[in-house]
Amino acid sequence: MTRRLPAAALALLLASAAPSAFAHSQAWTGPQAPAAPTPQNTPLALPRALPPIPAPTAEAYPGVIRYEVDATDVEKKIIRVRQTIPVQPGHLVLLYPKFLPGNHAATGPIQLIAGLDIQGGGARLDWLRDTIDPYAFHLDVPSGVSEITVDFQWLTQPDNSTWRVVMTPEMVNLQWEKALLYPAGYRSTGITFAPSIRLPQGWKYGVALETESHVDGLATFRPTDLYSLIDSPLFGGAHFQRIAIDPRRGSGEGAVHLNIVADAAKDLAPTPQQLQWFENLVGQTDLLFGARPYDRYDFLVAATARLGGIGLEHHRSSENSVPADFFTDWGKDLGAAGLLPHEFVHAWNGKRQRPADELTANHNIPTQNTLLWVYEGQTEYWGDVLTARAGLASKEDVLGIIAENAAFYDNQPGRAWRPLQDVNNHNLLGYRTTNPYASWMRGTGDYYRESALIWLDADTLIRESTGGKKSLDDFARGFFGGDDGSWAPRGYRFEDVVAALNAVHPHDWATFLRTRLDASGPDARAPLDGLARGGYRLVYTDSLTAAEKRVRDGWQRDFQYSLGFTLSSSNKLTGVRWGGRAFEADIGPGWELVAVNDTAASAEKLREAVSAAKGTDAPIRLLLKNGDRYRTVAFDYHDGLRYPRLERIQGTPDRLGDILAPRRR
Incomplete structure (x- = not known):
């Protein structure tokens, strides 16, 4: 499922051998059937022998x-x-x-x-x-x-x-x-x-x-x-409301609509300004891709605290759950504001244009995930970009999101043993499984957010190399556009992605992509070159602007880049970063913070203690509890609170600003 995630050298396997359906013009009759049937039962295990499960045919x-x-x-x-x-x-x-x-x-x-x-x-x-x-x-x-x-x-x-x-x-x-x-x-x-x-x-x-x-x-x-x-x-x-948000077709045949259900009637209250932003979203996707891969489109939106969370793409609709007060307390949850753009982009990337190894004959033939870094990663990139271009969030908001992602991957130790490509391939083993050391294991979010950084890298490279005459927008129009109103899926392979990038700007794109997807080992680094080419550098600050606080839900309990953990609302130490200060102090999952410098613990008290220790020799003393065991740990840390931020590199083009600016007809 494509739920928008908050921040916190394998080859392409069978995808490279799959026949390409890219740019085919004939009517789609369904994906090709596999060469062999699915596994059948073992007759000795049953009271009678059963025939094999038949493979799908035409x-x-x-x-x-x-x-x-x-x-x-x-x-x-x-x-x-x-x-x-x-x-x-x-x-x-x-x-x-x-x-x-x-x-x-x-x-x-x-x-x-x-x-x-x-x-x-x-x-x-x-x-x-x-x-x-x-x-x-x-x-x-x-x-x-x-x-x-x-x-x-x-x-x-x-x-x-x-x-x-x-x-x-x-x-x-x-x-x-x-x-x-x-x-x-x-x-x-x-x-x-x-x-x-x-x-x-x-x-x-x-x-x-x-x-x-x-x-x-x-x-x-x-x-x-x-x-x-x-x-x-x-x-x-x-409690239901249906609203047209289509600048091209109004409310007529084939229009785009918001379909909102809510816990209470009072939550069905989008303002004219909010509806204008969603209408801008539809208009900006038209300008980006040039053609619509649907004959109609319905955003299904649940403003709820009771229904389970979801963000899931479909050809002509998407499932989106947002907080109950999403419309009545706008801006409180930027992740929710960016959900609809992400799922909308999937109509182009993931539904009509789809990795060839995900085009299966029916819903019991195994899918493959070798190209999720395109399917989800580039969708994540365009989702953030369109959120800004539509006005659903400000430039400063989206820069905060990018800063958070960049810092997370710049400090992620798991790349030492596991390349991003393996995270894609691993997904079949267990969908979004949890683990106590996510920074070491790596996980689902990586093929969304780290891949988005790769696409920022590619976009800024094209812009720099062509003097701003070309960009990843041109790739999007050429690769995902065409055939207005057609929503028959078309399969693509790694080679097709490379060819489409070369059509925009000739470059060794195969090496560019494989280097970033297959990198592992002690010297492997996060793909952050797009930041400098975009006109920004990653820095850390001990205070946050109002916009940065809005972007970083839970910032009050975030000590990832100082002590190496996050503090839950119940004072549990979570997200202990592999190799971080807490980890090196033999702190793992299950510990609860009881006191900070002999004072009853809270996130505020811990922030105050980390700030007070900055530039001094005084340790930060934490009393921890795990079951019936207690420990006192003294952290010799004096660099203060650290929150990521993108800082402008003076005298350089603001390419990131250009990327996030709305397009004009």
């Missing part, structure tokens, strides 16, 4: 699957599903989606599916889950049965401790792929669904599907293929 599934969702049980948070599937006698395998779009890993929550009941010909049909692939269900369709009904429940969760909340008494976030089964042996583009959903009485909704009718809470949609259904989630709620 043949279309015969008939239309009627798909009915009941999302009215918001108190118990249960979504009920009935599917009516046309079938032929013989063996049938039904699949639950495993590799979900935008997640880059096997994240389908099949653990939450219960009550599976399959009926055909007036009788219950036995099914058997595959023992190798638990996302597959085998059954035998008797002679004379032409359709089956499949009933089950998606037991959505009451809190966000394990799975995110998708239902509250006020709203629902329906992701169709979490609550459906589909026949194996077919591409997702070759299976047609006729979907409908029943919502609580009076609720309204936003979705990129075409509504055929909406009567008494039952919404019926035009039949569509499985690929488009899964790519078209729904936000519905008791």
